[in-house]
Amino acid sequence: MPPFVIPIFIIHQGCPHTCIFCNQQGITGHTSREGNELTSASVRKIINEQLGWSRKRKTVVQVAFYGGSFTGLPKDRQEEFLGAVKPYIESGLVDAIRLSTRPDYIDLSTALFLRKAGVETVELGIQSMDPAVLQASVRGHTATHVKAAFTALKEAGLKIGAQLMVGLPGEKTKKLIQGTQEIIRMAPDFARVYPALVMKGSGLETLYRSGKYLPLTLNRAVGLAARLKVLFDDASIPVIRLGLQPSLSLEKECVAGPYHPAFGELVLSRILFKKVRKILSTIPKGKKHRLCVAAADQSVFRGSENKNLKRLQALGLMDNVELVFGQDQPRQTINIVNVQKHRICTRSGLTA
Ligand code: SF4
Secondary structure: OOOEEEEEEOOOOOOOOOOOOOOHHHHHOOOHHHHHHOOHHHHHHHHHHHHHHHHHHOOOEEEEEEOOOHHHOOHHHHHHHHHHHHHHHHOOOOOEEEEEEOHHHOOHHHHHHHHHOOEEEEEEEEEOOOHHHHHHOOOOOOHHHHHHHHHHHHHOOOEEEEEEEEOOOOOOHHHHHHHHHHHHHOOOOEEEEEEOOEEOOOHHHHHHHOOOOOOOOHHHHHHHHHHHHHHHHHOOOOEEEEOOOOOHHHHHHEEEOOOOOOHHHHHHHHHHHHHHHHHHOOOOOOOOEEEEEEHHHHHHHHOHHHHHHHHHHHOOOOOOEEEEEEOOOOOOEEEEEEOOOOEEEEEEEOOO
């Protein structure tokens, strides 16, 4: 069961930068004023309010500081916030703290401080490993900072989340794949993949309006995110989020780009379609087969408006194939059964 996360937004706090795509307020629906006014008392209030929900769920409870660069905050603010959560960890009401920050705001002493203060996971806003993309996105850090941050966090025994973006200015697919492979070699504990969106008031909006930046189409963004997801899957690194959390404020503030409220489903659907197409094209024609897909994956498999299924049918790949959705079948697995021989001839997870 996924953890119950109590988010506390420190919008744009601790960050003197202005990344070209950044509009934290629009993305999260929370204001920088809220972050500014946050105190240990308000942290406790948020936790107390949310804990009632978590008790009903009986799952791991985590407090998460999102929306800014936590380790860029003055040390006394960091201590204040982490200190406010500590009693909940000591009493067992909260299991751990997670936070997000920039790669260049982590060194060994910071990592050790976080660990001692009860932090378990640090999510690094990496976005890209390509120097040209980092520069064009005005990130203000380099790929070397990312490597140093991984080393420090691992040495301190912290879990690492890698946040990546597709579709940033100057991105080349080959470099995107190479950069992702580089990140995989550093072995993060999990990853998140987001498409770059043109948010109101961001530098990207200026570029876009002057015709100097063309956002990815939804189709292309889904395809790239699917490629990254498959790379992470192959390395057994969970991708815990594909696409930004949909919200009214995000929809209102997004000027252009591949926004879709079910972006993650589209990505999973693309991966599943390709996988099934590949497997079905290898089975002997004329023999009856049964294609078994997890019932929980039914909508992902069918795709919007049954598009995936129709494409498989149009390719002739569903001829002599009976489609079954298995209630007990694990998600993201596919079984092909030779009906005459009553034998599973192909069993597969999602990744090819
Ligand atoms: S580092 Fe994060 S908070 Fe700071 S400008 Fe960039 S995206 Fe926004």
